[in-house]
Structures are given as C-alpha cells and as structure tokens.
Amino acid sequence: MHIKWNALAQTAGVSFGITVAVVAVFALGILALSRREASQSARGSESGAAAGGRLALAGAYTCFAACAAAVVYGLTLIAGK
Template sequence: MHLDWTALGQVTAVSIVVSVAVVAVFALGVLGLARVEAAREQPGGSSPLGLAQAGPCFLACAAVVAYGIFLIVPQFH
C-alpha cells in the first residue's frame, strides 16, 4: 500500500487554514452583532455598521459550509 504523504499534508494544511479562517470570519460576524446590541442599549442608538459587518461574515460562513456539503455529497455532482 502506497500513501502519498505530500497530498495528505496538503489536505491537512488546507483544512486547518480554512477552519481557522471560517472561525475568524464567524467571530467577526458575532462582533458585528454585539455592536448592534451595544448600540441598542444606548438611548437613540443604532448600528447599521454592525449589521453591515455581520451580514457578509455570516453569508461567507454559510457559503463555505454549503461548498463543503457540495463536495461531500456525490448526488450534487
């Protein structure tokens, strides 16, 4: 049995990098929602910047998850 260690290392490295990136983007989305909540607690406050930050972050996370499911499920190919 032959195992391509280089390919295994590449898959591992890409998996780690993408996982860290998705967690970081999700954390930025949560930060945006926290800014919205903090602005609501102040009188007359609103934070459209927080929603503008959270929306794309969560959409990017959902896109990465959908792409991963697309790669795993053979009926989608």
C-alpha cells in the same frame, strides 16, 4: 499500498486553514452583533449610533453568509455532483 504523504499533508493543512478562517469569520459576525447591541443601547446619547448599528448588522449578515457559503461548498465537495 502507497500513501502520498505530501498530498495528505496539503489536505490537512488546507482543511485546518479553512476551519480557522470560517471560525474567525463567524466570530467577527458575533462581534458585529454585539457592537450593534452596544450601539442600540447608546442610541440616546449619540446621534450617529443608528447608522453604526445598521452597518454592524450588515457586517454580521455578510460574515454569516460567508460561513454558510463555505459550509455549503464543503458539502458539495463531499457529496460530489
């Protein structure tokens, strides 16, 4: 039995990198949601807070959609076609 150590290391490295990236993007989505809540609570004091809240919500949805797409893509790779 011959183990291709280079291929194993590449697979482990890419898996680690993608995992860190997905977690970071998810954390950015959570941060955007918290910014939206802060924007809503400050809405009475600022006039532009509503636009900032909508922008933060759109950013959060984008981050969560990117995470979901990465998970679905990984599942299709595992399951095969």
